[in-house]
Amino acid sequence: MNKVLSTWFQRYLSHPEAIALVAIFAISLLFFKTMGQVLAPVIVSIVLAYLLFGAVKRLEKWKFPHLLAVSIVFSLFMVVLLMLFFWLLPLLWEQSVSLLDEIPLVFNRIQILIVKLQKAFPDLVSAEQLQQVMSQVITYLANFGKEIVSFSITSLFSVVSVVIYLV
Secondary structure (H helix, E strand, C coil): CHHHHHHHHHHHCCCHHHHHHHHHHHHHHHHHHHHHHHHHHHHHHHHHHHHHHHHHHHHHHCCCCHHHHHHHHHHHHHHHHHHHHHHHHHHHHHHHHHHHHHHHHHHHHHHHHHHHHHHHCCCCCCHHHHHHHHHHHHHHHHHHHHHHHHHHHHHHHHHHHHHHHHC
């Protein structure tokens, strides 16, 4: 096994460029893993600025002043962003309500299938084990419901803060 690994290292990592690439990749991965949440808004803003810069340059090519071009592009971007927000928010809410309505039905179907499975193979699963698993699943779903409610309340504050930052 050591010979296989040493042969692979000699074949692929004997070049200084390959070692530098692996080192840069490892350092970048570690950096983004530790600082990813902090850097995510910065990276998104850089990408958005790069994308919007092309539209500003095109308007400047059409003899618009720089400030007017930036204002037009920013205004259009905000209008599109708000339209997407107000279009997706009701859709997301409707899908979330639909999901919460369907969870008990899916859970009942699973219970019926498990009971059928237990009746078909009584040697593999006892009724007590089945009851224990079902009670654990019910407890988990109850806790999950509490977490969804708390998440929706905390995300409401996040949405309000995002709207404030956008203004």
